[in-house]
Amino acid sequence: MNLAIVGLQWGDEGKGKIVDYLAKDFDINARYQGGSNAGHTVRFGREKMIFHQVPCGVLNKQVLGIIGGGCVLDPRVILAEIESLKKYDPVIESRVKVSRFCHLIMPYHIKLDEYREGTKQAIGTTRRGIGLAYEDKYGRTGIRLGDLYNTESFGKKLSLNISRKNLVLMDVYNAEPLSDNEIFDRYMGYAGKLRPMVADDTRILGDAISAGKNILFEGAQGAMLDIDFGTYPYVTSSHTISSSVGIGLGIPPYNVESVLGVVKAYTTRVGQGPFPTEDSGQLGALLRDSGAEFGSTTGRPRRCGPFDAALVRYAARINGAREIIMTKLDVLSGIDSLKIATTYEACAEFDPFASGSLVPKYMKVPGFRQDISAARSPEDLPGAARDYLKAVEEHTGLKIAYVSVGPERDAIIRM
Ligand code: GDP
Ligand code: IMO
């Protein structure tokens, strides 16, 4: 069975933990969009690994990890990640394949992202050069991983890009120009190191599908950060929803057989932009403290607020998710009364165009005091926690398939 795991909020729903947990039953784990802006955390025993580029299911030794052409690739980041993974598998490179189609994140993308974020145009990006790299891809001037293996053509493409970017750096931002020789040498160094992982990914996936292998697709970010369907322009620069799987991996859409949405038991967002259930008071601060809500990629404090069922209904619809996994239910323990947004004053469903002015309508359910992090079956949960889950199911119209009650691998309940 092929299954897509997607975030149904603003990212950081706990996709990393879920992918790592589910990957034990899969042969392949493939990322199809995004880049080093993603921060997917996996905790096991005393170990903690934050994945930015590599699919996080690879901690399961039977899994082949694939980074599809829909992703943008920062060679420095992936190589550092591969180094850290060697602790768990000295030959990890043999289980990670990267598409030749991946557009490369170049030093000028990162520099320009940083400069832009210093202006009124800032949207609170991760400053990893993501938007700039996708701009070049769609502007047809980007450099792909496969281009590194034709030195002459790479040199020409790099010079052209650098001359254009230097104009912007110097004229718009009054900054120092970049040197193409230094970048050329650096990327040639990366090319050699990446070589064993560069692959014809669409063929590997096509063959795997024909052989009936199981593929787990790993989404990055969340539906509300989708370039079209999210809270534009406060979004990322790729399609985060399940329709992106096919295009990001070069496989037909009907090979995505099932879609599982990941939601947090409450809502968070990092960076600027609308957030209807944001709580800037006590509750928000409490959730941030108890849930350790600080960005996995940038360390920024995440904005927090109650669960928004109306938003999740929209996100599930555009993703085709009929079931969800709820993470971080343990974080709600100790809150006397729990709020769930069921709809908004002006409209019943989340509307991205109105997202800046939506006023949520809440229902309340009693909270629970018990520590639920040791719960491993639905019966282990207090009645009030089960009632909260029931209310979420009722107001989202989605079945909760799993509930996660702690960051560790085994802190999960099958419902
Ligand atoms: P992702 O980007 O969707 O993979 O999520 P992140 O890794 O950025 O953020 C999720 C954070 O919550 C990480 O620090 C996880 O270790 C942690 N986490 C995941 N599931 C749970 C859970 O059920 N309970 C608690 N307390 N933490 C969790
Ligand atoms: P994971 O995969 C949360 C947010 C940034 C910013 C906007 C655009 O860990 O869930 P970008 O750097 O992509 O140009 O920034 O998107 N953002 C994320 N927020 N989780 C992520 O990834 C994110 N990736 C990007 O904070 O608001």
Ligand code: MG
């Ligand atoms: Mg994250």
